[in-house]
Amino acid sequence: MIIGIIMAAVAGAFVSLQNVFNSKVNERAGSWITTTLVLGLGFLASFMIGLLVEGKHLFMLDEMKPWYWFSGVIGVGVVVCLVQSIKRLGPTFAISIVMASQLGFAIVSDSLGLLGLKQVPFTGKQFLAVIVIVTGMLVFKMSGKKELKRERTA
Known part of the structure; x- marks a missing residue:
């Protein structure tokens, strides 16, 4: 349980840090470029780390429900909405x-x-x-x- 609490706290810190970076990129580049950079670089980092850690097992997606594949699309909404809300609300x-x-x-x-x-x-x-x-x-x-x-x- 302690590990879960620590990981959740670290995730919260990462989200806050990412939001600061996203808002700074958005000031110069706009929402869609920011979203593309965030999710594109996130994909590359995840893919590279996944290959290093899991190797070919990374591609084993047994019994995965088709709608779970849309998580990345939801991520677009997350980034766009966060960037815009931070811009408007702080x-x-x-x-x-x-x-x-x-x-x-x-x-x-x-x-x-x-x-x-x-x-x-x-x-x-x-x-x-x-x-x-x-x-x-x-x-x-x-x-x-x-x-x-x-x-x-x-």
Whole structure:
């Protein structure tokens, strides 16, 4: 379990770091070039590392459902939406919305057993967790407005 927690924390740090890089590339190149670079370089890196680590087993895709192949297409939507939301909302607020959305969708997916997931009952604690996160986002956003008003009047 500890390894899973560490890996999740590292993934979160990587996503935040990638978003900073993506927004900087987007300032110069635009959303579609940014998406192409991110996913294209990601493909190359994954492919090379996969070949080194797994060798020919990399290509063994036994019993994979056809719709799972569309994950890369979903990745296009992820990158484009993230780049645009960061551009319009700023990194911290955009990422907090993304995290709340991920949590909400994960709870719905688990509760309904979507896409072959094991169904996990929805509890009041999960609902409370979502409320706490959304409230935290609102407090964060509202506190930023007061600071911004103070800076403008000074």
